[in-house]
Amino acid sequence: MNRESQxxxxxxxxxxxxxxxxxxxxEKGISRIxxxxxxxxxxFTASQIRQDLNNFGGFGQQGYxxxxxxxxxxxxxxxxxxxxxxxxxxGAGNLGQAIANYKGFEDAGFxxxxxxxRNPRVIGLKIRxxxxxxxEHIEEFIKEHNVEIGIITTPKDSAQQIADIYIRSxxxxxxxxxxxxxQVPDDIVVENVRLNESLFILSYFLKTKFDK
Amino acid sequence: MNRESQxxxxxxxxxxxxxxxxxxxxEKGISRIxxxxxxxxxxFTASQIRQDLNNFGGFGQQGYxxxxxxxxxxxxxxxxxxxxxxxxxxGAGNLGQAIANYKGFEDAGFxxxxxxxRNPRVIGLKIRxxxxxxxEHIEEFIKEHNVEIGIITTPKDSAQQIADIYIRSxxxxxxxxxxxxxQVPDDIVVENVRLNESLFILSYFLKTKFDK
DNA sequence: AAATATGTGTCAATTTATTCACATGTATAG
DNA sequence: CTATACATGTGAATAAATTGACACATATTT
Numbered sequence: 001m002n003r004e005s006q007x008x009x010x011x012x013x014x015x016x017x018x019x020x021x022x023x024x025x026x027e028k029g030i031s032r033i034x035x036x037x038x039x040x041x042x043x044f045t046a047s048q049i050r051q052d053l054n055n056f057g058g059f060g061q062q063g064y065x066x067x068x069x070x071x072x073x074x075x076x077x078x079x080x081x082x083x084x085x086x087x088x089x090x091g092a093g094n095l096g097q098a099i100a101n102y103k104g105f106e107d108a109g110f111x112x113x114x115x116x117x118r119n120p121r122v123i124g125l126k127i128r129x130x131x132x133x134x135x136e137h138i139e140e141f142i143k144e145h146n147v148e149i150g151i152i153t154t155p156k157d158s159a160q161q162i163a164d165i166y167i168r169s170x171x172x173x174x175x176x177x178x179x180x181x182x183q184v185p186d187d188i189v190v191e192n193v194r195l196n197e198s199l200f201i202l203s204y205f206l207k208t209k210f211d212k
Numbered sequence: 213m214n215r216e217s218q219x220x221x222x223x224x225x226x227x228x229x230x231x232x233x234x235x236x237x238x239e240k241g242i243s244r245i246x247x248x249x250x251x252x253x254x255x256f257t258a259s260q261i262r263q264d265l266n267n268f269g270g271f272g273q274q275g276y277x278x279x280x281x282x283x284x285x286x287x288x289x290x291x292x293x294x295x296x297x298x299x300x301x302x303g304a305g306n307l308g309q310a311i312a313n314y315k316g317f318e319d320a321g322f323x324x325x326x327x328x329x330r331n332p333r334v335i336g337l338k339i340r341x342x343x344x345x346x347x348e349h350i351e352e353f354i355k356e357h358n359v360e361i362g363i364i365t366t367p368k369d370s371a372q373q374i375a376d377i378y379i380r381s382x383x384x385x386x387x388x389x390x391x392x393x394x395q396v397p398d399d400i401v402v403e404n405v406r407l408n409e410s411l412f413i414l415s416y417f418l419k420t421k422f423d424k
Numbered sequence: 425a426a427a428t429a430t431g432t433g434t435c436a437a438t439t440t441a442t443t444c445a446c447a448t449g450t451a452t453a454g
Numbered sequence: 455c456t457a458t459a460c461a462t463g464t465g466a467a468t469a470a471a472t473t474g475a476c477a478c479a480t481a482t483t484t
Contacts, residue, residue: 010441016413020409051441062461062463064450065461081412085418094313097306098309101306149414187421189414195405196319196320198387199317199320199322200320201224201225205401206385248430259475260473270433273481274481275430276432
């Protein structure tokens with residue numbers, strides 16, 4: 001087990017936010033920042049920020065703080081943003097197309113090579129320059145193009161079936177938008193985007209705030 | 213402050229998953245379940261499930277377990293799924309259109325009345341039966357139609373500006389897809405969907421799993 | 425109808441996460 | 455070149471979350 005894998009998920013989930021603010025600071029031309037200042041930006045405590053960063057190394061300097069550019073670069077490496085991956089999307093509906101068009105993707109090192117669907121009406125269409133192909137050819141496509149990431153934007157009932165195809169084809173990670181928990185072997189990474197759950201949480205806080 | 217608002221956010225964020233599995237159990241015609249069985253389904257420990265549910269009341273019965281339908285209904289009430297809200301979307305791009313088409317929405321009690329955009333090329337178009345309108349009319353629309361939820365699916369640079377319009381128009385909650393932290397007064401509820409961050413996390417776990 | 429099995433609700437124990445506090449090193453001002 | 459302010463990294467203290475354990479009530483079996 002490598003060093004990073006014993007850092008708690010709680011800490012990991014805060015890293016993207018640090019990375020985002022550091023990127024904004026670079027854009028503003030700010031080259032130096034203290035944990036105190038980062039605390040104001042992110043809303044985490046300065047102490048927590050120092051603890052978090054120290055899981056990965058001592059990036060700061062006493063009396064100075066952190067060099068923005070260096071720290072951003074380091075966080076990028078920790079998050080694996082320097083590695084490029086090929087991806088495909090199954091489900092060329094609205095959400096699938098939105099994802100294929102999504103710019104933020106490239107920032108994370110992912111490139112969508114193709115969308116797949118079963119609906120003959122969309123097969124052959126192009127989103128930007130990304131073609132929608134027939135599901136029939138997905139397995140060979142994945143193998144031929146060295147695709148490592150599979151994205152699922154279908155309704156929940158077909159999600160597991162698609163995950164199985166992905167696994168069979170040798171994919172390493174799945175980005176799942178379907179509201180279901182996928183069953184996968186230990187060596188496959190799954191990251192879920194739970195739109196429902198997010199909405200439910202919004203609903204909960206609306207209720208508790210206004211329903212007395 | 214009411215009872216529910218002192219339940220920790222950590223607990224709240226688990227409720228949608230309970231609700232989802234209970235809904236599936238209802239569909240399968242299962243009427244009774246123990247915390248132990250729910251534990252197998254959800255991956256949370258039985259003890260944790262009992263603790264979580266007990267924050268809101270004793271829904272179970274010793275020697276029997278929980279009545280699936282009752283518990284699902286109770287969780288629905290806790291999450292506020294019995295309340296209906298009108299919503300609008302700003303940003304009629306791919307993501308905005310995907311959201312407007314999204315069925316899971318109605319399950320949470322939200323109804324999208326209209327999309328808004330600045331791009332003259334999309335104004336006037338209809339997504340299902342939802343019209344895309346000019347941003348110019350958004351404030352009066354919100355006030356006239358009793359809209360309580362504002363959704364943001366624009367790039368990050370305009371997100372705060374749109375939030376300000378929402379706030380000025382009297383909206384209560386914002387569902388934000390832009391990768392930025394919105395500044396809002398205390399009485400506005402914001403729920404963020406961080407697609408970037410989710411991707412970064414996927415990237416991180418891919419890296420730590422395969423990069424030794 | 426009694427005996428046994430089941431399973432909740434809850435309090436206590438443990439583990440994990442966050443905050444505090446400060447010794448130590450570096451930058452900056454005079 | 456010295457003095458002062460700054461701000462990290464870290465170990466200890468506190469707080470929060472999770473798990474364990476069991477008394478007690480209900481269901482089920484015989």
